[in-house]
Amino acid sequence: VNQATRPPYILVVDDDHQLCDVLVELLTEVGYLVRCAYDGEAGWVEIQARSPDLILSDITMPRLDGQSLALRLAEAGSGIPIILMSAGPHDGARVHGPFVRKPFAIDVLLACIARTLEETDTARAPIPH
Amino acid sequence: LVNEECEIATNGRPAEVSSLLSRHAIFEAEQRAVQTALRESEERFRAVWEGTSEAMALSDRDGVVLTVNPAYCALYGLAPEQVVGQSFAVIFPDEERETAEAQYRTIFADPNPPPSYEARVQRPDGSRRVVEAHADFLVRDGERVVMISAIRDITERTQAERTQQDFIAMASHDLLTPITVLRARAQLLQRRQAYDEASVASILEQTTRMERMITDLRELVQVEGGQLTVRAAPVDLAHLARHAADRVRIQRTGHTVRIETPTEPIVGQWDQDRLGQVLDNLLSNAIKYSLKGGEIVVRVASANGEARLSVTDQGPGIPAAVVPHLFERFYRGEHHVGDAGLGLGLYISRMLVEAHGGRIWVTSAPGRGSTFTIALPLECR
Numbered sequence: 029v030n031q032a033t034r035p036p037y038i039l040v041v042d043d044d045h046q047l048c049d050v051l052v053e054l055l056t057e058v059g060y061l062v063r064c065a066y067d068g069e070a071g072w073v074e075i076q077a078r079s080p081d082l083i084l085s086d087i088t089m090p091r092l093d094g095q096s097l098a099l100r101l102a103e104a105g106s107g108i109p110i111i112l113m114s115a116g117p118h119d120g121a122r123v124h125g126p127f128v129r130k131p132f133a134i135d136v137l138l139a140c141i142a143r144t145l146e147e148t149d150t151a152r153a154p155i156p157h
Numbered sequence: 158l159v160n161e162e163c164e165i166a167t168n169g170r171p172a173e174v175s176s177l178l179s180r181h182a183i184f185e186a187e188q189r190a191v192q193t194a195l196r197e198s199e200e201r202f203r204a205v206w207e208g209t210s211e212a213m214a215l216s217d218r219d220g221v222v223l224t225v226n227p228a229y230c231a232l233y234g235l236a237p238e239q240v241v242g243q244s245f246a247v248i249f250p251d252e253e254r255e256t257a258e259a260q261y262r263t264i265f266a267d268p269n270p271p272p273s274y275e276a277r278v279q280r281p282d283g284s285r286r287v288v289e290a291h292a293d294f295l296v297r298d299g300e301r302v303v304m305i306s307a308i309r310d311i312t313e314r315t316q317a318e319r320t321q322q323d324f325i326a327m328a329s330h331d332l333l334t335p336i337t338v339l340r341a342r343a344q345l346l347q348r349r350q351a352y353d354e355a356s357v358a359s360i361l362e363q364t365t366r367m368e369r370m371i372t373d374l375r376e377l378v379q380v381e382g383g384q385l386t387v388r389a390a391p392v393d394l395a396h397l398a399r400h401a402a403d404r405v406r407i408q409r410t411g412h413t414v415r416i417e418t419p420t421e422p423i424v425g426q427w428d429q430d431r432l433g434q435v436l437d438n439l440l441s442n443a444i445k446y447s448l449k450g451g452e453i454v455v456r457v458a459s460a461n462g463e464a465r466l467s468v469t470d471q472g473p474g475i476p477a478a479v480v481p482h483l484f485e486r487f488y489r490g491e492h493h494v495g496d497a498g499l500g501l502g503l504y505i506s507r508m509l510v511e512a513h514g515g516r517i518w519v520t521s522a523p524g525r526g527s528t529f530t531i532a533l534p535l536e537c538r
Binding site (some may be wrong): 047049053054057088116117130131133134135 | 329342344348
């Protein structure tokens with residue numbers, strides 16, 4: 029698929045189903061393609077099935093947390109950008125890379141997504157299975 | 158008095174043996190009194206020294222232990238002869254002894270030593286404890302000669318504080334979760350400039366989630382603070398179960414609730430609201446953990462002077478390793494789901510059931526659902 033002809037595809041990973049619902053609605057309305065997964069492992073399965081342009085992931089999740097997911101991506105040599113979100117007071121300081129604190133203003137979130145997509149090198153290695 | 162007696166004895170009268178004897182007797186009596194007073198004083202101090210729960214040790218300038226009390230020996234799991242005459246640092250793990258001795262010298266020389274300090278020590282069995290020590294000094298001729306250490310084991314307290322801190326961090330994190338959804342929903346409505354029923358329903362649902370968490374926190378404070386009151390009145394457990402099931406049916410979760418009760422009522426002296434709360438909690442857990450819907454069975458029965466109520470779900474079951482911890486305070490399993498509350502429900506339920514003189518337990522097998530049972534005494538306690 030030509031990157032220029034389709035909207036960016038965003039994978040939302042959060043164990044709060046209701047937050048996933050609202051994020052899917054918001055991002056779809058803005059014009060992104062969106063899918064969601066409810067924990068890090070499920071997210072990893074999604075990533076392998078269909079490589080997203082950006083991942084928006086919660087930190088605290090069952091099975092595989094957001095930081096471990098980011099680490100797994102990095103170890104796989106993937107250049108897919110990942111924005112981590114958390115309500116934890118100290119989580120922001122521990123994250124290398126883009127971070128959005130919960131509860132967020134949707135404008136701040138959308139701006140962070142747009143900026144991260146712009147900054148990302150489009151030539152990425154595929155995710156190994 | 159002695160001097161007066163001497164006067165009398167030497168003043169003139171022929172050498173009176175009897176007087177001398179009486180002088181001697183008085184002297185002896187006085188000595189005895191002094192000794193008794195000394196012995197009593199020592200006994201009092203010994204009673205304090207031996208009876209106090211505070212571990213105490215005296216040590217000299219070089220850190221050599223002069224004496225220790227029984228609480229000290231109990232705290233470190235050492236006999237007095239293993240410590241007395243040795244460096245106080247025997248209570249530290251090998252690799253930390255040098256640092257501990259240096260610190261000791263600093264404190265001994267410090268004109269304003271800290272009022273207390275914490276240390277991690279090791280018992281001969283390898284177990285490590287956190288202790289808090291207060292140092293005081295015996296001063297002779299203006300110079301410190303002995304350090305008096307009073308030591309308290311604060312391992313449990315430290316652990317409890319950490320648990321409390323973790324809990325507060327977790328609770329605030331969890332309270333922010335519905336707020337995140339709520340705020341995003343409201344902003345999305347604002348952005349759309351249009352009303353829609355589904356968004357408002359979602360917002361209301363978030364407020365219910367928050368209310369439930371806050372209620373749980375309030376319950377926790379009541380339970381922990383011993384403010385839990387049970388207003389006992391005749392209650393029919395079967396009637397209570399039917400009402401709780403009705404409350405579930407209103408929620409339209411896609412689950413069916415079947416009630417099995419005997420024909421005759423099962424009446425005991427219980428608190429209807431508190432038991433209703435326990436039932437709501439068990440039913441909402443059954444719903445939450447059987448995602449695919451299915452049947453939830455509530456059974457009410459009585460046997461051996463006990464009323465029993467059980468809630469059985471068709472969920473994934475609970476791993477055996479988790480079962481013993483399920484009713485613990487602040488316990489949260491690996492399987493905690495994002496939409497759940499603070500994880501206090503079962504702990505509060507246990508406290509409520511126990512306040513009735515009852516018991517609560519679970520039987521479960523992975524893949525075959527779980528059954529939570531409460532047993533309540535039928536007779537008034």
